[in-house]
Every structure is written in structure tokens, then in C-alpha cells.
Amino acid sequence: MGSTNAAGWARYLINFSYIGSPFRGSQRQVTRRIANLDDPSTVQGRLEMGLKRLRPVNNPIVFMASRTDAGVHALNTTCHVDLQSCNNMIFEPQNITLCLNRYFTKEELPIRVLSTKLVLNDFHCKKSAISRTYLYRVILLKYDEDITTTLLRFLPIEEFKRCHFYGAKTIDIDLMRESAKLFEGVHDFRTFKSKSNDEPKSTVKEIERIDIIEKRMTDIGISADFSWPRNALQNVDSNTYTFLDIYFKGKGFLYKQVRRCGAAILAAGTGIVDLKDIRCMLQVPSVNSWNPRIRTLPPHGLYLCNIEY
Amino acid sequence: MGSTNAAGWARYLINFSYIGSPFRGSQRQVTRRIANLDDPSTVQGRLEMGLKRLRPVNNPIVFMASRTDAGVHALNTTCHVDLQSCNNMIFEPQNITLCLNRYFTKEELPIRVLSTKLVLNDFHCKKSAISRTYLYRVILLKYDEDITTTLLRFLPIEEFKRCHFYGAKTIDIDLMRESAKLFEGVHDFRTFKSKSNDEPKSTVKEIERIDIIEKRMTDIGISADFSWPRNALQNVDSNTYTFLDIYFKGKGFLYKQVRRCGAAILAAGTGIVDLKDIRCMLQVPSVNSWNPRIRTLPPHGLYLCNIEY
Structure with a gap:
């Protein structure tokens, strides 16, 4: 199926x-063998349900460029799909964008199509990709006493499920940058991979670069003015919080690799582990090398930013 | 019930x-007559469920300082509650904050307590308030052609359900400010009130001030860098979007008043109505005076920012 040569058939690349x-x-x-069965609780399932509104002759099956776990966001990712129209004309790409966005708006779903393009029938959104950029967003909370104080501190509530709040006694951003450097280049990332159903052929991957960008409190959206209202402000020291954006760029990543590398970098910056511990985890690639003091970062701080072709 | 004089009884003001x-x-x-019946789908119900974890002798009934509709957010609002401990000691306010935040964190609920304070037993979070500040957040999308183009345009997805996206051909911020001025002061806001179950004694209210703050695209959180990734950017003109924060300050507001006043101000700025239309709506206070070309703003752009005492 899916030849652009047959009448009415075409392959589309969708950015969303x-x-x-x-x-x-x-x-x-939901297994693909049960044709036509909708899977409304996944992004792919919703894209397929939206595409059915175009009334294509075929049952649309969407190929995702990147798999993200429950709770992970995407700012610009891609998928491709083959569609056959009922006449000999192909679907107008702009109409596909419109149709999908109307469906997502009506259903109040947090998915938006950015653009749809016609591509050749040998284009594959996953295989043709040359690199991917991920962002992990953290709000670091400095505290002097025990861990419970983070529960007493004000959190910018509008970042709920969009950012990870992380409590620590000390934070050394330079040390985080130093530990990030250890991950750059080609490594066997077996230690940083979580178990998944389909095992990859190789756990050797290249991380092109990791950038850590520190943001001042006032740089963050409405947090600057209005997450810090008068009543709350009296007990809040603006130096208590550090907003960190950690960018990971590479051709491809293993299952949970970004969340586990990010966790190790944070742990280095907060003194839970040191650079030697991280070097060990990289030098002896094994599930047993994972340092149990490091906890994998939660999904809601992770964003797939872009897929480069 | 609820005397601070009896042993173990105390009244608490909670900022959240x-x-x-x-x-x-x-x-x-859920009606209060059915004592102990939980209402987990409301903020008040969740606060009461959380407070039960402290095992007070009484069944905690929370008084909210402000009612917000489904979908409306609060950055800093208050409630008060009377609690009786099982011994003669009162609950430590800090422990109430801790207990509630632990419960909300565990249940993954987007509620966070900022502080808890002991107050006198004649303090009432609603009646003692001297003013309230609301914020309505809008992302204005300028377009030249028909309304469908907004569905083809990129939206900063992380603002989903945190901001209102509004499409318009022309936007005149100065005209919005001029129309906002008409609402300031004491007026009968009957036209701007939506039907509710309990009718207020009077529809005369005072709006102390309305401030409209225009933000540049780069001032907005991660939108600046990462809602505008390379693939999307090629078709995006940064002047297409205007981020507007509209602040309303007043002693109290009628049901849906902020969303309806905000809608009128936006309609004036985008040429749907003119200043004369708004003057009419204020001068003849009646449900029939509402201009049908104005559509009440959706709840998800509205934030209760602060309650002043």
C-alpha cells in the first residue's frame, strides 16, 4: 500500500x-491487525481519527517519526501518512491541516498541526530524519533544611505538568555543564536505557551536544509578574528558584535515554553523584551500572523540540 | 460551629x-446537607478531602473567597476553614500546608497551598476582602484572509488551556485601552452579567482599574525559543502574534463579568463594535442590551491573581 503513482494516492508529511x-x-x-479500531487515548490514534474526516478511500495509518511516552510533549514533531482520495485528485495539503485542526479544536485536544506537505513515496519520517532535539525543563528549588520544605514553598502553578520541580540543597550549574560534556559524542548508552518491549539492535548512540541554559525568574512567562503575587511574595526569595532548560541534540535516542541522562546531569549538579560516578556508568555499559541514587526524571518536563531532515 | 474559643478549635486562612x-x-x-460526601471534581471538594487527612474531630467545611467557573485558574486565592483537633492543641498552620500539598502532589492535582495562617474567629475570607485582581490572557492572531487561516497558523501549544487564542483582521490596542476606560468606576453591570442560580442583591459594582499590557513574543516563557522551531518558523512572521494581559481590579465581580467585559474590550479593539456600542451597554443596564456580535471569552484564559485584605 502507499504508492504515489496510483491515481489519487499520495504521501503526506505532517508537522505538529x-x-x-x-x-x-x-x-x-491498539494492534493494527484490528483494522479501523480507533485508539483515542494516543496522539497517533487521534491523528488517524482526524484524518478519517477527510473520507479517504483507504484506512489512514499514521507513521510517527518519534515515539514519546505518556506525559511527554512535542513542540514540533512529524508523521507521514498515505491517503487515497475517492476521485483521481490528491488531497490539498492545506485542507489536511485545516481538517485536522478543526477536529482537534472541536474535541478540545492539545494537538495542533503546523503544516502538511506532499512528499515522495520513498520518504519516511523516521528513517529520513538526520537529527532530533529534545528539551528538558526544570525548576530547581534551593532549600537549606529537609526535603519537606519544597512542599511549603510556592510553585508557579501554571507550569504544572509542563515542567519538573526539583528540590536540592546546593546546585552547581558549572558542574552540570561539565558532566553534560561526558555524554557528548559516541557512547554505548546501555546504562541509560530503560527496558522496553522492542530491543534496539545497538545501544551505541551519538549525542551531538547538550546545552544547559539558565533563566532568570523574570524571563519565564507570567511567572515573573503573576505567579508571585503580593501575598505569596512575602515569603519568597527570588534566588530560591533557578529555571533550567537542558537541550539534547542527536540522531536518535534510546528508550528513556534523555530522561536518564538528564537525571544524571542534575544529580551531578546537586552533589548526589560526582563526575567519576558518571564516567563509570558510561565506561561499563550495563543495566547493572545504573547508580541507584539517581532517579529517572518524570515525563512531564520533556519536550521533543524538532526533527531535522 | 466554628468558635476559636472552645478547646482545640481554630480558624485558618489558606492561600492557594x-x-x-x-x-x-x-x-x-454536592449539597452540604449530605455530610461527609466528597466532591472530588471541584477545588473546594479536594481541599476538604485533603483536610480530612489531618483527622480533625469535625467534618471540615471550606469557605471559598471567590467562586471560579470550570476551567478558570487561580494564582493566589484564599479560603478559610474551622478545624478542631482531637487534643486541646490547635493544628500547626505549617502542618496544614504540608499535609494538603502532600495530598495534592500524590494525587497529581494542580492545586498548591502557598501558606496557612491562624485568623480570628470573626475573619471571613469573602467578607473581609477589600479587592480582587483578575487577569485575562490573550494571544491575538492577526490574519488578512478568512477566519480559517487561524487553523493553519502555528499556536504555542504549551499555552493550551492556559491562554485564549483569538483571531482578528486588525487590532488597535489604543482603542482597547480607550474602551477599557469606559468600564472603570461605579456602573450598573447588569448587561455584563450572565444568568446564575443565586441572583445578587445589586448589579452595581466598581471596577477600580483595567490595565492592558502588551508583551513581545520573546517575553513569553519557552514560546520565545521553542514554540517556534525551525520547521515551523519558515512560515511564521513574529508580528502575526500579540500577547495581551488584561488586568481587572475591583472589590467584587458579577458572574462572568470579567469574561464579558474583556470580550467587549477585545471586540472594540478588533472593530467588531465601537465605543458607542459599549457606552450603550453600560448606559442601559439590561440583559437585552448585550450586543450579540460580542462572544463571552472562554474560561481557560482567566486567572484570579490575588485577593487583597
Whole structure:
């Protein structure tokens, strides 16, 4: 199926964004053998349901460029799909964008199509990609006493499920940058991979670069003015919080690799582990090398930013 | 019930934030006559469920300072509650904050307590308030052609359910400010009130001031860098979008008054109505004076920012 040569058949590349919070994940979880069975709790399932509104002759099956877990967001990701129209004309790409966005708006779903393009029938959104950029967003909360104080501190509530709040006694951003450098380049990332159903052929991957950008409190959206209202402000020291954006760029990543590398970098910056511990985890690639003091970062701080072709 | 004189009884003022998206509203919707019946789909119901974890002798009934509709958020609002401990000691305010935040964190609910304070037993979070500040957040999308183009345009997805996207051909911020001036001061706001179950004694209210703050695209959180990834950027002109924060300050507001006044101000700025139309709506206070070309703004752009005492 899916030849652009046959009349009415064409392959489309769709760029889209989503907030992952209400979905079980990006990837369809109902087996494909049961044709036509909708999977409304996944991003892929919703794209397919939206495409059916165009009334194509075929049953649309969406190929996702990247799998994201439940709760992970995407600012610009891609998928491709083959569609056959009922006449000999192909679907207008702009109409596909319109039709999908109308469906997502009506259903109040946090998915939006950015653009739709016609592509050749040998284009594959996953295989043709040359690199991917991920962002992990953290709000670091400095505290002097025990961990419970983070529960007494004010959190910018509008970042709920969009950012990870992380409490620590000390934070050394330079040390985080130093530990990030250890991950750059080609490594066997077996230690940083979580178990998944389909095992990859190789756990050797290249991380092109990791950038850590520190933001001042006032740089963050409405947090600057209005998450810090008068009543709350009296007990809040603006130096208590550090907003960090950690960018990961590479051709491809293993299952949970970004969340586990990010966790190790944060742990280095907060003194839970040191650079030697991280070097060990990289030098002896094994599930047993994972340092148990490091906890994998939660999904809701992770954003797939872009897929480069 | 609720005397601070009896042993173990005390009244507490709780400052808290929430994201309204998953709730049916802030106010308990299950009748109070059925004691102990939980109402988990409202903010008030969740506060009461959380307070029960402290094992007070009485059944905690929370008084909310402000009612917000389903989907409306609060950055800093208040409630008060009377609690009786099982011994003669009163509950430590800090422990109430801790207990509630632990409960909200565990249940993954977008509610966070900012602080808890002991207050006198004649303090009433609603009656003692001297003013309230609301914020309405809009992202204005300028377009030249028909309305469908907004569905083809990129939207900063992380603002989904946190901001209102509004499409318009022309936007005149100065005209919006001029129309906002018409609302300031004491007026009969009957035209701007929506029907509700309990009718207020008077529809005469005072709006102290309305401020309209225009934000540049780069001032907005991660939108600046990452809602505008390379693939999307090629078709996006940064002048297409205007981020507007509209602040309303007043002693109290009628049901849906902020969303309807905001809608009128936006309609004036985008040429749907003119200043004369708004003057008419204020001068003849009646449900029949509402201009049908103006559509009440959706709840998810509205934030209760602060309650001043």
C-alpha cells in the first residue's frame, strides 16, 4: 500500500505539536491487525481519527517519526501518512491541516498541526530524519533544611505538568555543564536505557551536544509578574528558584535515554553523584551500572523540540 | 460551629493556587446537607478531602473567597476553614500546608497551598476582602484572509488551556485601552452579567482599574525559543502574534463579568463594535442590551491573581 503513482494516492508529511498530559503516549497501542479500531487515548490514534474526516478511500495509518511516552510533549514533531482520495485528485495539503485542526479544536485536544506537505513515496519520517532535539525543563528549588520544605514553598502553578520541580540543597550549574560534556559524542548508552518491549539492535548512540541554559525568574512567562503575587511574595526569595532548560541534540535516542541522562546531569549538579560516578556508568555499559541514587526524571518536563531532515 | 474559643478549635486562612482545567469549578457542587460526601471534581471538594487527612474531630467545611467557573485558574486565592483537633492543641498552620500539598502532589492535582495562617474567629475570607485582581490572557492572531487561516497558523501549544487564542483582521490596542476606560468606576453591570442560580442583591459594582499590557513574543516563557522551531518558523512572521494581559481590579465581580467585559474590550479593539456600542451597554443596564456580535471569552484564559485584605 502507499504508492504515489496510483491515481489519487499520495504521501503526506505532517508537522505538529502536542501536550502529552492527557495521552497514554504518542504511539498507537491498539494492534493494527484490528483494522479501523480507533485508539483515542494516543496522539497517533487521534491523528488517524482526524484524518478519517477527510473520507479517504483507504484506512489512514499514521507513521510517527518519534515515539514519546505518556506525559511527554512535542513542540514540533512529524508523521507521514498515505491517503487515497475517492476521485483521481490528491488531497490539498492545506485542507489536511485545516481538517485536522478543526477536529482537534472541536474535541478540545492539545494537538495542533503546523503544516502538511506532499512528499515522495520513498520518504519516511523516521528513517529520513538526520537529527532530533529534545528539551528538558526544570525548576530547581534551593532549600537549606529537609526535603519537606519544597512542599511549603510556592510553585508557579501554571507550569504544572509542563515542567519538573526539583528540590536540592546546593546546585552547581558549572558542574552540570561539565558532566553534560561526558555524554557528548559516541557512547554505548546501555546504562541509560530503560527496558522496553522492542530491543534496539545497538545501544551505541551519538549525542551531538547538550546545552544547559539558565533563566532568570523574570524571563519565564507570567511567572515573573503573576505567579508571585503580593501575598505569596512575602515569603519568597527570588534566588530560591533557578529555571533550567537542558537541550539534547542527536540522531536518535534510546528508550528513556534523555530522561536518564538528564537525571544524571542534575544529580551531578546537586552533589548526589560526582563526575567519576558518571564516567563509570558510561565506561561499563550495563543495566547493572545504573547508580541507584539517581532517579529517572518524570515525563512531564520533556519536550521533543524538532526533527531535522 | 466554628468558635476559636472552645478547646482545640481554630480558624485558618489558606492561600492557594490552582489550574482549573480538570475541575468542574471551584465551588462544591454536592449539597452540604449530605455530610461527609466528597466532591472530588471541584477545588473546594479536594481541599476538604485533603483536610480530612489531618483527622480533625469535625467534618471540615471550606469557605471559598471567590467562586471560579470550570476551567478558570487561580494564582493566589484564599479560603478559610474551622478545624478542631482531637487534643486541646490547635493544628500547626505549617502542618496544614504540608499535609494538603502532600495530598495534592500524590494525587497529581494542580492545586498548591502557598501558606496557612491562624485568623480570628470573626475573619471571613469573602467578607473581609477589600479587592480582587483578575487577569485575562490573550494571544491575538492577526490574519488578512478568512477566519480559517487561524487553523493553519502555528499556536504555542504549551499555552493550551492556559491562554485564549483569538483571531482578528486588525487590532488597535489604543482603542482597547480607550474602551477599557469606559468600564472603570461605579456602573450598573447588569448587561455584563450572565444568568446564575443565586441572583445578587445589586448589579452595581466598581471596577477600580483595567490595565492592558502588551508583551513581545520573546517575553513569553519557552514560546520565545521553542514554540517556534525551525520547521515551523519558515512560515511564521513574529508580528502575526500579540500577547495581551488584561488586568481587572475591583472589590467584587458579577458572574462572568470579567469574561464579558474583556470580550467587549477585545471586540472594540478588533472593530467588531465601537465605543458607542459599549457606552450603550453600560448606559442601559439590561440583559437585552448585550450586543450579540460580542462572544463571552472562554474560561481557560482567566486567572484570579490575588485577593487583597
